[in-house]
Amino acid sequence: MKNFTFSLIFILSAVLGFSQACPDPTSVICDDLDAYTVGDVIGQAGADHWVAWPGSSLSGQVIDTNSFSGSQSLYIGAGPVLDMLFLTGDQTSGLTTLAWKMYVPANATAYFNVQANPSAGDSYVYQLYFNEGGANPGLATFQQLPPEFDYPQDEWFDVSLSVNMNSLTHSLSVNGNDILVGTDYVANAGSQPATHFSSINFYAVDAANQYYIDDIVMHYDPLTSLDELDQDKFSIYPNPTTDVLNIATEKNIESIVMNDLLGHVVIAENNINNMPTQLDISALSQGIYMISLQIDGETFTQKVIKR
Incomplete structure (x- = not known):
């Protein structure tokens, strides 16, 4: 890993x-x-x-x-x-x-x-x-x-x-x-x-x-950027978003964790098998969040804006 x-x-x-x-x-x-x-x-x-x-x-x-x-x-x-x-x-x-x-x-x-x-x-x-x-x-x-x-x-x-x-x-x-x-x-x-x-x-x-x-x-x-992945095989959209965040990739997503800027976990998903993955973030307050994806044993983090 x-x-x-x-x-x-x-x-x-x-x-x-x-x-x-x-x-x-x-x-x-x-x-x-x-x-x-x-x-x-x-x-x-x-x-x-x-x-x-x-x-x-x-x-x-x-x-x-x-x-x-x-x-x-x-x-x-x-x-x-x-x-x-x-x-x-x-x-x-x-x-x-x-x-x-x-x-x-x-x-x-x-x-x-x-x-x-x-x-x-x-x-x-x-x-x-x-x-x-x-x-x-x-x-x-x-x-x-x-x-x-x-x-x-x-x-x-x-x-x-x-x-x-x-x-x-x-x-x-x-x-x-x-x-x-x-x-x-x-x-x-x-x-x-x-x-x-x-x-x-x-x-x-x-x-x-x-x-x-x-x-x-x-x-x-270190907030390793998702840009290090092959963007032809990965996308996270729309960003900014108001209610739904889509994550599409040909790779295996093992877990998804979203944190607010104080480090509190607001979403945690494991054992994700269906692609594309859709996250409902409509209940979250407006602001900036960090989403971390565990993909094939590697962790990548990106900023997400909730409007």
Whole structure:
């Protein structure tokens, strides 16, 4: 079976130095913080994806007093100010999805941003504040983008983001709510354009900053194009479409999976024998989706627009 993702995942794993076990074998990084010793995360075995912001030597702290799973998590706080980068591999193509658990104590502040250039600080896609300035506990706001939304206090919640460097779009979900979907991936701060998906910056933004990170999982899909197939023997149409998507090929389709831009599976079909195949997507919301086909042991992915 040919696997288009293996070589790049292997390279990413080696570059990022990840060695912890993960329940999801398809992940590039899976970090539950439990393999480290309590204290500075920087410099520990298997933690090469954690580095300090350039010019800072302070490390986020592995603690054993609050966690979502296991017994440990990563604490980002002030006094001294902690400023960390979670490296995502300087992606310039493909789809990267990143998810983690987050805990913000009541009345505390929290913050993270998305770095879009290998040189940290040169390009920010967005900066997200939780309880900015301590004025609105439970309210999250962007510095550069219009949405604002509620988040839980004193409990763990989900954060999930995706960056598609092929289509230059990105999405964000917090506590199960879609905040950004298919938003243009552009620099909204900094001096350089958004040319990469380089890192997440977890930063103690002010003296009231306290938050915890746990169970970080990163996936990467190179989004191998269907154009690599013989187009005389393959077609997917109409695209864009409003209700039905037709897939015709002389090859054997083993499975079809369609995901939204947050990585949620919206359609999954296996053991497909009839050709052409017709998918009813009328129930899906308007937007951009990624369809992945397993064909004769090879996986191909293409963007589909639902109108």
